[in-house]
Amino acid sequence: MSIKVVAERAGVSVATVSRVLNDHDAVREETRIQVQRIIDEMGYQANHLARNLRTARSGLVLVTVPDLRNPFYGRVIEGIAERLQPLGYHTLLCDTRQHSKQVSNHLRLIMQRKVDGAICLDPYTVHRSLAEDLHDLPWVACCEYDEDTQVPHVGIDNFAAARDAVRYLLDRGHRRIAMIGYDQSFLFARQRRAGYVAALKQAGVALDPDLLRVAPGLGFDDGADTMHSLCQLRERPTAVFAVSDTLAIGALRAARAVGLQVPRDLAVVGFDDIDFAAQTDPALTTVAQPMEALGRAAAAILLQRLTRPADLAISQTLPHELRVRASA
Amino acid sequence: MSIKVVAERAGVSVATVSRVLNDHDAVREETRIQVQRIIDEMGYQANHLARNLRTARSGLVLVTVPDLRNPFYGRVIEGIAERLQPLGYHTLLCDTRQHSKQVSNHLRLIMQRKVDGAICLDPYTVHRSLAEDLHDLPWVACCEYDEDTQVPHVGIDNFAAARDAVRYLLDRGHRRIAMIGYDQSFLFARQRRAGYVAALKQAGVALDPDLLRVAPGLGFDDGADTMHSLCQLRERPTAVFAVSDTLAIGALRAARAVGLQVPRDLAVVGFDDIDFAAQTDPALTTVAQPMEALGRAAAAILLQRLTRPADLAISQTLPHELRVRASA
């Protein structure tokens, strides 16, 4: 059923119906009410496919995430949706876990006008070569971004956050502090490692390459495996800093498995403060990221780029917080 | 840039360009190559807004979830996407946590032609009144559904699954088995309670109303709170069956807090087998749902409804599995 049928039935033109539909003020109150009555009566719903073509906007925002199984991303997405829904935008979700190669397909959605803009949590998407092609497109990097591009981004100060975490361990007297890091092609992994290194250096603790590990993934098992290998050192670390809670929780399990008591024998610090972190035994000490706030901020920046493209979009750094629990 | 520009540049009509774009065979190979060259050269991308209007399909599928923070839903969504992406469909995500009232807005997206169909994991969406209005629309209920509607759905046999879990506890000698259930307006909650009741009855164990609890939510704290209250009974339960892993994990924490040792003093069984269930101490015994498979099955049914609307859509029940770990 189209606007035309409604117009005929209401005895007005399609233009008038359209005006009523879009709350234009240039409609006589009486007419408005009459038309609205017909609309309700017929249960008419505007065809968004047509509306989108005419207005050249889809009302859709693409959100790319590396792995939905990690609850961290779920929380950020909720923050994004919270900001976007009231303005009538909907979120198109792309889990890019298996699609690192074809990721440009996702940003192509923007060019195809299928979405109005994008928020990328996915490190693959935020790759330089893509950014160069697309730096003028309305997209925002969230959490992960490329330092050399001009794409606006939101995130925390990963360097400072990691440094704070390691300093905390140093303050507690630890000197053999291991780090379970991640693939250095990711900015957050590089920054957190730099924070770790800086904290040690400042404290005059020599960097032991044996203690600086790179987990093959961000899953629980990756953390457990790395921890197991760390335990085999002749001189075990007394503390470990993991760049994600999932890794830290895996490390916790590995420590338990080899009979280490946390935090007495081994202190463990994680990163993110996902909900699980407070449920482990002992509860995980971790660096909290403001997940929903990161999502909201990214959405706000994108919205600004969409509504006032001329304005300069400003990147944002949100505060992190070391949340001390029982594991360290 | 439009198809018209490409056509002019290639020296053909827009019709021919469109044919090349859509892989129609009625194009001379030579022409096809020539046109494709221009397309590539210009970096032309078809405008999906126009295409969608013309073809009357959006290529979008709505997925409603009650709470993205629960990794359970993330896994199901991955299953859905896995099946949908290869066919060129994208998924529109709606977290309906705060929107139980206005949920009809989400299904209205179908009528607005904004999406071609929907998969609803969200219990609110799957409400009878809605189902009546929309039973002929292309949507599929996943995990939660309404027994009295004709909407196709996929899920597990919640009754049997809960019965199996409780039987396992009975087999291990438990007689005072508590249940941490959930709001009975949800089918899965009713079915799992029925399974619990049936198992006890069959074993000749009298139902103790004190042991049959309803958690106010599905979060960790809800489980912990319910467990604490259970611990205050003069005759404590020796085992507890929770209708979700999050509740069970909260219960685990509460048990620890009051000095109970699991499973010696208290056996705990959860439901879902989210990734985190294997990380707790002791690792959680739980009823596994095939999360990705549920998503894939739901997507397959929807796809069938979209491509062959005349065919009868068949609901599916997928197998569950009791995964015995250390907590019971």
Place this chain on the structure above:
DNA sequence: TTGTAAGCGTTATCAC
């Protein structure tokens, strides 16, 4: 305040 009509960029139906 309302109506007419010109698009929006495609795809699809005809002719040729």
Place this chain on the structure above:
DNA sequence: GTGATAACGCTTACAA
């Protein structure tokens, strides 16, 4: 095989 051209259903100048 290819090209005009008419939709698709809406919004929005512009005219009345």
